Amino acid sequence: MESWLKQSGASGLDDLELADFSDTGRGVRTLRRFKDGEEILTIPHGVLWTVEHAYADPFLGPALLSTRPPLSVDDTLAMYILFVQSRGSGYDGLGSHVAALPASYTSSIFFAEAELEVCAGTSLHTVTKQLHRQIKDDYRGLVVRLLEQHQELFPRDKFTIEDYKWALCTVWSRAMDFKLPNGDSIRLLAPFADMLNHSSEVRQSHVYDVLSGDVSVLAGKDYELGDQVFINYGPIPNNRLLRLYGFVVPGNPNDSYDLVLTTHPMAPFFEQKHKLWVSAGLDSTSTISLTLTDPLPSSVLRYLRIQRLHQSDLALIAHHQSDVPVEKISDSNEMEVLRFLIESISGILDGFGTQLEKLEEQLSEGFYSPDRNAWLAAHVSLGEQRVLRLTRETAEGLLAEVESGSGNKRGLWSAPAQCAKCKKVSVQLMRCGRCNAVMYCGRACQVAHYREHKAMCRATASKNGSQRD
Structure with a gap:
């Protein structure tokens, strides 16, 4: 050649x-x-x-x-x-x-x-x-x-x-x-x-x-x-x-999960909602990538807020000729959206053939021969589950804010005042010193959460320009 x-x-x-x-x-x-x-x-x-x-x-x-x-x-x-x-x-x-x-x-x-x-x-x-x-x-x-x-x-x-x-x-x-x-x-x-x-x-x-x-x-x-x-x-x-390409990168910081959001055309008020989705740059069926650096994109919440609009909400939007709802519409709508999202992500995670902790154990113990097809598939499963768990954690934190009435004070998109490991809500939390993106109630929870958190931590730190080891 x-x-x-x-x-x-x-x-x-x-x-x-x-x-x-x-x-x-x-x-x-x-x-x-x-x-x-x-x-x-x-x-x-x-x-x-x-x-x-x-x-x-x-x-x-x-x-x-x-x-x-x-x-x-x-x-x-x-x-x-x-x-x-x-x-x-x-x-x-x-x-x-x-x-x-x-x-x-x-x-x-x-x-x-x-x-x-x-x-x-x-x-x-x-x-x-x-x-x-x-x-x-x-x-x-x-x-x-x-x-x-x-x-x-x-x-x-x-x-x-x-x-x-x-x-x-x-x-x-x-x-x-x-x-x-x-x-x-x-x-x-x-x-x-x-x-x-x-x-x-x-x-x-x-x-x-x-x-x-x-x-x-x-x-x-x-x-x-x-x-x-x-x-x-x-x-x-x-x-x-x-x-x-037929290969994987273990611990890939670019890992993602493609979340498919869809609504049946026979659903109530589909036509009105479809117009709102299109105006928001979405469609009635939208595929959105969840990533380690952006586990809950605003487009996911935007889609679900529109999907969960009730007749009274739609009438109010039509009456005032309001812009497409992008931020939180109401506490009740936001809680409905976040609860649905948490439940849906939990269902997706339950559908994985081998759960994250077991998969990590199998890979560390050499259960799968390196570079064989099963080993490659295991790393894909590992990466997608880490992304989905991070998405669920983010949604749980946002839900806790809305339920506690702190959303308007702290802003809907600020980091949840909740331990990333044990989920304890507190005002006295320590923030991860490397990525500055998650919080812990103490050193024990931070250490226990590191294996699950490290891929996202490295990716976020790299994106933010951190040079710390």
């Missing part, structure tokens, strides 16, 4: 080599030093995998262009990869790239049922189940719209549903996305550059040149001879890392 890329005008390959690393597997190693910001590698436009190049192929292009409705970007790239793989000749360069791709992936869609059940209750579990159904439906559509229409181009033994899943995962795990100046975006695969692994310790440093169409990788930090070169995929939670 390297010789083909050099002939195609790629630069930087003489200073790099593919290598196997104990912690990440296959990656790219330096053959000399690089300074932060220095150009490491450039892959020319002509050898990129793009929708444009798929359409330009003299054999594949006409088949794709005649398909109605047109294939999605991911399906087009997946078919392009499988088509090149199936030809055997005439695609020496692209074929060498396909030959260098992994034969299998550890993304969640390839998990055995028992492995996936380790993260039962997580949003990843739900999305993966949905993906299984969607992939089957999409493949059936491809058979009817493309494969059967051009059987001479697509031998069915090389375009099975398993081949399609593999190609899709190749796109999901290796494609790069870039925003264009006109607001559009482009998704592409860059040979050799797609061998670079992720690290949050480097700056995002892969760029797309709009004029030339080339992709370049810059050094995201200083590299010594023999170091592995990384790129940064961005602040991605473990549930998405595992779904798309």
